[in-house]
Amino acid sequence: MKKIFVILLIILVIMIAAPLAGMFLKVSFSDFAAVLKDDEVINSIVLTLRASLWSTLAALAVGVPASFVLARYDFYGKKIIEGLIDIPVIVPHTAAGIALLTVLGRKSLFGQITGISLMGTEAAISIGMFFVSVPFLINHVKTGFRLIDERYEKVAGTLGASNTQTFMLISLPLVKKSILSGSVMMWARGISEFGAVAILAYHPMVASVLIYDRYESFGLDSARPVAVLLITVCLIIFVTLRVIEHKSGKSGR
Amino acid sequence: MIEIKKLSIDLGDFKLKDIDLKIERGEYFVILGPSGAGKTVILELIAGLIKPDSGVIEGIDNKRSALIYQDYMLFPHLNVFDNIAFGLKVRKKKKDEIKSEVNSAAEKLGITGLLDRSVQTLSGGESQRTAIARASVTDPELFLLDEPTAALDSNTRTGILELLKDLHSKNKSTFIHVTHNFEEALYLADRIAVIKDGELIQTGTPNEIFNHPTSKFVADFVGFENVFYGSVKDGKFTSENDPDFILTVNCGNCDSVYLALKSEDVIVSKEKFESSARNSFSGTVTEVINRLSGNEIVFMVNKTKLISAVTKISTEELGIKKGSQFRLTFKTSSLKVFPH
Numbered sequence: 001m002k003k004i005f006v007i008l009l010i011i012l013v014i015m016i017a018a019p020l021a022g023m024f025l026k027v028s029f030s031d032f033a034a035v036l037k038d039d040e041v042i043n044s045i046v047l048t049l050r051a052s053l054w055s056t057l058a059a060l061a062v063g064v065p066a067s068f069v070l071a072r073y074d075f076y077g078k079k080i081i082e083g084l085i086d087i088p089v090i091v092p093h094t095a096a097g098i099a100l101l102t103v104l105g106r107k108s109l110f111g112q113i114t115g116i117s118l119m120g121t122e123a124a125i126s127i128g129m130f131f132v133s134v135p136f137l138i139n140h141v142k143t144g145f146r147l148i149d150e151r152y153e154k155v156a157g158t159l160g161a162s163n164t165q166t167f168m169l170i171s172l173p174l175v176k177k178s179i180l181s182g183s184v185m186m187w188a189r190g191i192s193e194f195g196a197v198a199i200l201a202y203h204p205m206v207a208s209v210l211i212y213d214r215y216e217s218f219g220l221d222s223a224r225p226v227a228v229l230l231i232t233v234c235l236i237i238f239v240t241l242r243v244i245e246h247k248s249g250k251s252g253r
Numbered sequence: 254m255i256e257i258k259k260l261s262i263d264l265g266d267f268k269l270k271d272i273d274l275k276i277e278r279g280e281y282f283v284i285l286g287p288s289g290a291g292k293t294v295i296l297e298l299i300a301g302l303i304k305p306d307s308g309v310i311e312g313i314d315n316k317r318s319a320l321i322y323q324d325y326m327l328f329p330h331l332n333v334f335d336n337i338a339f340g341l342k343v344r345k346k347k348k349d350e351i352k353s354e355v356n357s358a359a360e361k362l363g364i365t366g367l368l369d370r371s372v373q374t375l376s377g378g379e380s381q382r383t384a385i386a387r388a389s390v391t392d393p394e395l396f397l398l399d400e401p402t403a404a405l406d407s408n409t410r411t412g413i414l415e416l417l418k419d420l421h422s423k424n425k426s427t428f429i430h431v432t433h434n435f436e437e438a439l440y441l442a443d444r445i446a447v448i449k450d451g452e453l454i455q456t457g458t459p460n461e462i463f464n465h466p467t468s469k470f471v472a473d474f475v476g477f478e479n480v481f482y483g484s485v486k487d488g489k490f491t492s493e494n495d496p497d498f499i500l501t502v503n504c505g506n507c508d509s510v511y512l513a514l515k516s517e518d519v520i521v522s523k524e525k526f527e528s529s530a531r532n533s534f535s536g537t538v539t540e541v542i543n544r545l546s547g548n549e550i551v552f553m554v555n556k557t558k559l560i561s562a563v564t565k566i567s568t569e570e571l572g573i574k575k576g577s578q579f580r581l582t583f584k585t586s587s588l589k590v591f592p593h
Contacts, residue, residue, distance in 0.1 A: 151326050154302045158320040159340035159391055169343070173330045 020231065027228045035225040041210065045233055048206040051122055052190030055130035056137070056183050063138045064179060068171065070138070071145035086139075088132045096132055097199030104200070124200040129190035137186040144178025145171065180245045184238065191234060254278060255395070255427065260298060260308035269294055269451040272308070276429065276444075278394075281421050283438040284431040285462075286448035287474065292431035295448070296320065296397045299429065318395035319388030323403040325380040327372040333359075333383050334368040340391035358386040362416065378409035382416070389420065396420075398430040402437065414440055435475045439463075439511045439591040447471050459511055459593075464494070464558070477589070478516035478549070478560040484508050485590075495556040501531035504590050511591040516549060518587035519561035521571065522580045533582040534559070538575050541568065548573075552581060 035041050070082060088096055104110055104127065106117040118124040148171060156166040172179075194208040202209060207230045215223035257274040269291050276282045284292050297303045301315040319340075327336050334355055335342075341351045359365045362382045367375065375383065381401060388396060401417070402410040418441055421428050432438060438445050438459065445462045447454040447470075455467045462471060463480035481500070483492040485507040492498040502512060525533055536552030536559055547564045550573055559581055563573065573579065 149326070151322060152328060154297070154300070155320060155322070155326045156328075156339070156343075157302065158300055158315075158318060158397075159343065159387065160316055161339070161343040165343045169339070170328060174328075176330075 023224060023231075024228055027225050031221075031225045032228060035229050040205075041207075041226050041229065044205050044210045045207050045230060047122065047125070047204055048191050048208070048230075049233075049237075051125040051206065052129050052133075052187050052193075054122075054126040055133065055190050056187045058126070058130060059134045059137045059186055060179070060183060063134060064141055064172075067138050067141035068145050068167065071142045072150070085135050089135050093132050093193065093195030094199060097128060097196035100128060100131055100196060100200055118200075120201050120203055122201075122204065125197050125204075125206055128196035128200045129193050132193055132196050133186045133189035136189050137182040140182030140185060141175060141178050144175035144182075147178075148174045177245065180241075184241045184245065188234070188238060255299075255310070255312040255429075257299070258309050258311070260295075260305050260310065262294065262298065262303070262305045264294065267291060267294065267451060269298075269305075272448075272453050274446055274453070274456065276427060278427055279425050281418075281428045281430065281441050281443045283442035283445045284429065284448055285433070285435065285438045285445050285474075286431075287433050291451040292433075292448060293399050296399050296429065296431055299395075300397050314394060317391075317393050318397055319391060319393035320397045321381075321384050321388055321399065321401050323400040325377075325384040327375075327380055327383055327387070329372060331372070332368070333364065333370050333372060333375070336372060336383055337368075337386045337390055339387060344391075354390050355386075358390045361389075362386045376409075377405045378412060381405065381409075381413050385413075385416065385420070389424070394426055396426055396428045396430075398428065400432055401430070402434070403432075417441060435477065436513075436589070436591070439480070439513065440593075447474070449474075460493070463511075463513075476515075477513035478562075479514040479519070479558075481512045481514075481557070483510065483512075485510050492557055497555045498534075498557040500588065501585050502588055502590055503585050504592070507592045509593040511593060513589040513591065514583060514587060516560045516562040518583050519559060520582045521550065521561050521563055521567070521573065522582065523571065525580050526582070528582065530582045530584045532585065532588075533580060536579060536581045538573055538577050538579065541573060541575065552579070554581065 070078065101119070102108060104118050104124065106119065111117050118127065152170050152174065153166050156170045157163075161169065192208065193206075194212065197206055198209050198212070205213060207226070211223050211227050211230065214226055255274075255276040255278075257272055257276075260269060260272040262269045272295065284295060286292050294303070297320075298305055299310060299313065300318055300320050301310075301313070302320075328339065331339070337355045337358055338351050341354060346354075355368070356365070359368055362385060364379060364382050364386065367379055367383070372380065372383065385401075398417070402413050405413060414437060417428070417430070421441075428441075430437075430441060442459055444456065444458055446456045447462060449470055455462055455471055457465075459480070460482035463475055463477070464482070481490070481492050481498070482494070483490055485491075485502055485504055487506065488501060488504070490500040490502045490510065490512060492500075500512065504510070520530070534554040536554040538550055539553050539558075540551040542549040542551065544562075547562055548568045550561050550563050550568070552559045552561065561581060563571075567573075571579070
């Protein structure tokens with residue numbers, strides 16, 4: 001049985017690695033160097049990383065306390081809320097983009113009251129990324145909180161800690177690893193988002209939109225080096241984060 | 254005084270029914286019962302961590318009660334020092350004050366050398382000492398101990414029990430200690446409450462519980478069929494309930510002591526025989542109780558009840574029946590001594 005499982009694992013690795021390797025091999029060094037000097041490409045990658053970072057930070061502020069509530073308390077309608085949070089994962093992201101446009105567009109209630117249109121702004125990009133990737137953070141952190149023995153919190157209470165002190169000094173440090181890995185997952189998901197972002201803000205172009213745009217306008221050879229650069233940047237960042245996560249996670253969950 | 258009135262809770266697979274308890278300030282109170290009897294739930298109710306369905310608990314300042322679990326519950330992300338300091342930090346004490354209090358607690362508990370260690374590297378005994386230090390620095394009025402020695406080996410256990418006894422005699426705090434271990438109860442308790450299936454079976458001093466059990470469950474549960482209470486002078490034990498009942502015991506002087514003796518260690522014979530056993534009495538059979546494994550014979554020696562386990566064949570061959578007289582003999586070493 002072990003042999004078959006190993007073979008299946010190898011097949012899986014090939015299915016993921018082969019297209020990536022093929023793409024990397026097709027890009028010449030001079031093409032890659034040219035992309036590095038292309039301001040539009042660099043700006044777009046920076047914009048992507050930054051917009052996704054804003055969405056992740058916003059999700060941390062809202063999502064960590066929300067995850068704690070979902071992990072610790074039972075209340076009427078909890079299952080419905082949990083289902084609702086998972087919806088962005090299962091709907092097509094273009095549909096998510098349309099939904100957001102309906103709420104945030106110029107003709108929406110929000111747009112009419114405030115007179116603000118977020119369409120085509122970095123804020124819209126972050127909102128799109130937030131919508132589709134926040135379930136990753138919440139589910140990760142929620143599981144982290146659930147895995148903590150509640151008696152740690154009870155003991156902290158009997159030692160005189162207030163609920164806030166218990167949360168800040170005990171619960172939060174114990175889910176540090178879950179928060180870190182959930183944030184990395186969410187940030188990564190935000191960077192890779194295309195559908196929702198393309199509908200909310202085609203311009204300024206995030207990397208995924210730029211790759212699509214180059215492919216549509218100039219063909220495969222023009223899109224490929226941009227894709228390779230984005231993947232390279234992502235790989236470097238995520239490997240670094242995983243190493244940090246591994247080192248810091250030793251004391252927590 | 255802590256007063257628990259008609260405390261009830263229904264947790265689905267477990268119910269606690271109309272528990273009434275009165276616990277004096279400064280008392281060492283042991284709640285004794287088999288696993289699954291609801292002992293931990295009572296502690297968590299007293300600590301205010303769960304709310305009862307009905308009933309009240311009076312006389313407790315929840316901010317001044319410390320809970321100690323059998324699996325220590327040391328905060329895994331903090332080292333030994335920071336674990337002990339936790340209760341002081343949340344009270345916003347000054348840094349040097351925290352340092353000196355933690356050091357003095359560590360010294361009392363013999364863990365000074367461990368303060369920089371990660372709690373994950375501690376042995377069971379070291380962990381429990383740390384947990385006790387963490388609780389005691391907050392100067393609690395009430396210690397709540399949930400089977401604090403259940404996860405320890407027997408040598409370490411003895412050390413922790415001595416430490417608890419010492420802590421109780423030095424502090425003026427009230428201790429409520431739950432355990433399934435009868436010896437622990439004998440060693441520590443001023444008073445005991447016996448609990449079974451969420452119901453309070455009996456409350457009283459160890460002497461009352463073991464010598465006047467109100468139900469067969471109590472008698473079976475304690476594991477020792479004979480428990481005597483009294484004082485020891487020059488190796489001679491005198492029963493408080495029966496001054497003519499004098500035993501030879503293996504300890505010096507003690508004003509207050511419990512002795513425990515298993516029924517299978519009591520030899521029944523027709524005549525006195527010469528042997529190394531120091532304790533020999535004449536007793537009258539008052540009852541023959543049929544058990545699966547054999548018979549339990551209840552004797553009266555002066556005013557003291559003494560139970561011996563005898564096989565069915567021996568019962569027949571010796572002609573043991575109600576009213577007949579026999580010699581009862583047991584060794585000094587089979588008497589377990591619990592100074593109090």
